[in-house]
Amino acid sequence: MSDKRKPFPFDEFEPAWQARWDAEKTFRTPNPGDADFDASKPKFYVLDMFPYPSGSGLHVGHPEGYTATDIIGRAKRRQGFNVLHPMGWDSFGLPAEQYAIKTGQHPAITTTQNIATFKRQLKSLGFGYDWDREIATTDPEYVRWTQWIFLQLYSSYFNEEEGKAKPVAELEAKGWTREQIDAVRLAFVHEAPVNWSPDLGTVLANEEVEEWRSKGHIVERRPLRQWMLRITKYAQRLIDELDPLDWPEGIKLLQKNWIGRSEGAEVDFPLDGHTVTVFTTRPDTLFGATYMVLAPEHPYVTEITTAEQKAAVDAYIAACAAKSDLERGDLNKDKSGVFTGAYATNPVNGEKIPVWIADYVMMGYGTGAIMAVPAHDERDFEFAKKFDLPIVQVVQPNGDQDWQGYTDPGTAVNSGFLDGLPTAEAKAKIIDWLESGSKGKRRVQFKLRDWLFSRQRYWGEPFPLTWKDGNHYAVPDAELPLLAPPLEDYKPSGSPEPLLTKAREWVELPDGSIRETNTMPQWAGSCWYYLRYCDPRNSGRFISNEAESYWGGGDKPGMVDLYVGGTEHAVLHLLYARFWHKVLFDLGHVRTTEPFQKLVNQGLILGEDGQKMSKSRGNVVNPDDVVREYGADSLRLYEMFMGPLEQVKPWSMKGVEGVSRFLARVWRVAFEENQAGEWVNSSKIQDVPCSDKALLKVVHETIKKVTDDIAKMSFNTAISQMMVCTNAFTSAEVVPLNEFRALLHVLNPFAPHLTEEIHARLGGSAMLADSEWPKHDEAALVTDEIELVVQVNGKLRDKIVVAKDADQATVESTALNTAKVKEQIDGKTVRKVIVVPGRLVNIVAN
Template sequence: MSDQRKAFPFDTFEPKWQQHWAEQKTFRTPNPGDEDFDGSKPKYFILDMFPYPSGAGLHVGHPEGYTATDILGRYKKMNDHNVLHPMGWDAFGLPAEQYAIKTGQHPRITTEQNVDNFRRQLQSLGFGYDWSREVNTTDPNYVRWTQWIFLQLYNSYFNEETQKAAPITELEAKGWTREQIDDVRLAFIHEAPVNWSPDLGTVLANEEVEEWKSKGHTVERRPLRQWMLRITKYSQRLIDELEPLDWPESIKLLQKNWIGKSTGAEVTFEIEGNEVEVFTTRPDTLFGATYMVLAPEHPLVQKITTADQQEAVDAYISACASKSDLERGDLNKDKSGIFTGAYAINPVNNEQIPVWIADYVMMGYGTGAIMAVPAHDTRDFEFATKFELPILQVVEPNDHSDWQGFTGNGKSINSGFLDGMKTKDAKKAIIQWLRDNNKGTFKVNFKLRDWLFSRQRYWGEPFPILWDKESGQHMPVPESELPVLQPEMDDFKPTGSPEGPLAKATDWINYSESAKRETNTMPQWAGSCWYYMRYCDPNNNERFISKEAEAYWSGTDHESPITNHESNPHGMVDLYVGGTEHAVLHLLYARFWHKVLHDLGHVSTIEPFQKLVNQGLILGEDGQKMSKSLGNVVNPDDVVHEYGADALRLYEMFMGPLEQVKPWQMSGVEGVYRFLGKVWRLAFEQNQEGNWVLSQKLSDDKPSADTDKALLKVLHETIKKVSEDIEKMSFNTAISQMMICTNAFGKAKQLPAVLLRDLLKCLNPFAPHLTEEIHAQVGEAFPSAKCSRARILADRAWPSYNEKYLVEDEVEIVVQVNGKLRGRITVAKDAAKEDIETLAQEDENVQAHTEGKTIRKIIVVPGRLVNIVAN
């Protein structure tokens, strides 16, 4: 865009103000203990989900949530809050490691370059972050505390009586053996089926499998000894303590479904002399169990498979190894399975039922074994139909509908002593029978699995764990030796074994003559589980967060006021904004870590995030998700160069409600750019030389309730609406109101500078560069407006509105002639009937329709209309 086409000189003043904010530390927020800390102010902790700094940089979808939080943060600051609004980097990850393998460049170099680019892009958009609190998950001092938190988990267990984490020293004092303690640690070693990629040389999370398979990498299922976190012990609390949070109900439901609470019975079946536990939510259908299915990975499979079925079973297990949990769990796919040749004994009737293996049963869910009741389970019915297995009805639907595949409640039939019972009563009766006969018990089950916490990577946090070379026992690294950092290496290629690339660093591995280091690293999730806490005290070398900072920013310091949750200091962060892609895992993992730290006395709240808002996706102009492959990515750098940062910020908020999915339109950017040009021209006009000079419409006069009544009314309406809309995060409607106010100001013959100042205050959180520039120049010329170059808008108080200016003292009345609309008049709300009649007859259009006629009657409906009857 040429200088002649620019509606205002954003390219000169935007960098100037960004430099000013940085040099003056405008958005630095002091901590308890700092000289300039004012604990009498309420706190507001507002948080963005921090980004992974990829080589591609930001696209215009990223700043949407960041802009929303920046507006709210600036607004709260102007309302005299201590605002904590930080930014940092989730910087460990597999992409950086793969790039290092490909190029030979150390992943730290790549990561630092990406971080520098992301930071530059964010700063170019004028976000009011407190950059003194910037964190990076790869920074050694951050790694130190991530490893320290892991050791809190390692040295803790879940006390079933208190339903809280507690130190294992309690168990040691009771005389528990080392083996017993290892069996209950919150961080423990376990052999589990994992998604193993031989060419990537690492375990992948379920969410990563499809991404890396689409890039041509092989992924297979195989059992590995891995570090796990015992999140399942917190299943019930993760459900119960979700309720008081101000989160979208859809996100709460996703978490509850992921945790997957169900009640029923755990039933003991016998297979060839081996006991197998099966969980079922419908123990009343036990008589209808006509076969059993084991997960292909179940440890009993090889033990019970008959010789004539061994080859087929082995082939099937091999085929399942290349499938992800998602592929195996798909309800719509064609069912597959193989008979083991073995039979189980149904405990209620002692009948032999065949034992199959099938990929839709997985070790991670329940016990890895199910009793199949094909008459009353959809998947079992499809499986039994395909493989011609028996289907026995044991529930009669109440409405006598088709019983095949019926999963609802009804009446038990073909079920021995349960016959005739309603489902509810049959469940109670069978559970009591199982207890009495030592064949089972009542059971609450959760779908949630323990958290697989190991990765075989270089670019991740090493576990602070040592292994005794002689006994093979694990032990923690002394806290004084944290952080444990990766050794400097040139070769990051996978070893092809589960030991990972760190296994190549022989000097590093050999901690001492008797001990060696763990060679696995933590997943990327580790650093993102607690980063919000480190923002509160990022430079503390003594604790991961000081007690004073934690108490203040959690809102549990009762000596100072708190916001949002005075009666329920439940979540540490007042507002958390991010995408729905993290709805389950990140949020669940962070909640788990926070609860453990709370149980151990390290934090004062039981939840990390009090209020959660998910911004909607911004699509490309083609209506599809932005991606390099589609060529529809819009780089914010290009938009800033063409229209300025304020236009980009304003457009992202004007597109529609924050939570909605919206397509990007460059024409929309141009529209808000023109609006900002209107705001600029309220203060400036161009002279003959094309230079911007102060507008002659501006006056130094104080506004008059008489002469400036209309301007005062629209201004105070704007202050009221923008204030309310920011609180509701309804940014698009706030912008609409400011457009109305700007248009009204633009039509005024004279505009008191003090009124312009208050409009600029309202607009400042949205378009901070433009408003600061206007404010600085207008304030220098019009001292009566109390503007000042010394006090920038970001440091000024939010304007208040006066109700007296909002009172409607005039009304518009329609004027009819013989029932037809012929005019409109504006009158005082308390105008006399005679005055209304006079004004109505004086309207030019009304006179044109009554000329030459005799007015017979005038009907006045106060506040609404006048009807003149004439002929």
């Protein structure tokens, strides 16, 4: 299209409207306390998931969710709401640091350049963001409050009786020692096995391991001193408080499974002078425990391993150290293990059972030890078959299934005093027996692990902590933000020492203390950004009480009314943000119990080849190219017209072109070209009352459907209805101005540039963006006339329009007197006229 005249001059008016919105701050949202704030209006907080500003900029998959929230935000604003629709940047992260390692350029420079690219692209699409609220996690003032929130966790513990976070000052007042307090802080130090990458110079989350290994980086397992967050204390609340949220059930289930609540018992097994405790959800199967498995990292392994097995055990432990938790767990299909030479005692029958180590058992889950019941556990069964270990049936299936590998409830067999009991009763009886003999106890356990919060890289928030004489201390609030110093180079040393250790003058303080040199993960800033948007320029608090009260107001537990983003954040980001919010709630800093009330996940947009868009596949579509060729409104409209928002959809440039033709039809209803090639007002547009009832009905059907569909986020069907309305205007001999403006009003959130331009050229004074949303007239939807099909001898010959309440004689007369029907029955005798009310007329003639 670039080599010929465009079907409407979007390249002229789109930048002009964007400049006007910027200059007039059209979408600025006042806060409580501002002179123009109207407290009588209801609030609507709509939020896009925080984008990471990469060097490659946006591709056309990114604006899908942004367009959806923009449409809703624009509509809500015109429906009388104070709409908060902000944008900012999750700007710390490993990619910027890797670029710094390669080039020596400070990550801040790279990040600033990337943000500028993203912002330019977003503005070119006409999104109605309040840019006065723009934030970046790397801004010093933002870092200040991220560090302040971390110190809230550091200075708190979880009160088990009240089920909430409380200040550790309460414990100090009770005379607790420092060691006792440090052992219960929500932010604590722990030596944990982690995924360490020597060439990246940092720890990686389990979810990051495969990505960076695929890029050629080394990742190995090793124990390191790490800062952890005690998210496990909130496990039950994180499950229970999901229910009132308007989230997809699949996402709720993912979170619940990730947290992994299970009820069962802890059982103590004597082992060479030690007691090994295992957790099991099926204590009724204890009589079938024929061996035990310890994690290779279990502290007892070196003590219990016999001399004959030492070499094999040591070699196996070394091999396991290089594997991630994912490789050892869900991805581990081939069972492996080594016998330690030791034997434990099964507490229910006194039998000696062999103790193995295997990589599918990990210290981070439960106690790092399991009792293996191969008859009734698939993993244990595979392991037992491979290593020829005993398999003893202790559950009889309720049906005729094979008992080997059977995991469902049944009846206890070969289980001593449990024999004949159904599973539920057997569980209760064995737990009572264990507790009465001090051999175990009831317990609820969660799969969720405490949050490993340390990174060794440079480009992250420094921990606001110092160390002296082996103890850690909080940096005073008045000294925040604590910013990382510049470095001469950003290359990792290959050792686990964090990069910040290179800045000796920064690390070593005059009083002999040293700064913590780990940095926070990228998750830190994205845990609370939705709060800062509410009050981004407040230097006295992370959010004012007034702003938090207003934007978090309402009768729902969640603060953000609508949160839109990809499913890739289904567990970690959403779980972490919920955890931080609950701590802030417990400490009295926020009034809502949850951050996000309604969650919608947009579907992935694939390349034209049907594959996920990526540079390596060469199928990435740059929105700049689409805007240049077809305009921002065409891109916006196509993103919404492709199908339901939640579905996965392939990109199609032909589809963009089709939507562009629709917008051109809207333009040509209003304007026509004169001999000089100039666009002038169409002679069809007339400022007259609408006398065409059918046209009036279509217009008000469109107002009603688009309003309803926006509320339901059914954007594709709303667009279809607006196409129907446009076709009605195109075929009309006269286009009443008021009715055409009604179409512009409802099309405006989808195609804001085009509609504002047409509206202004047709004499509109105020912008559509500032105009009240139209309301449909129910009376206009009432149908006074109906269309009936007319058949002759069963074959369609014509259609007639009659009054809805016309009697049969009138219907018959009208049908018999159309030109087409007369032609068909000429010279024939009409034998019968059959009228099917509301549907058809069939004339029988021969």
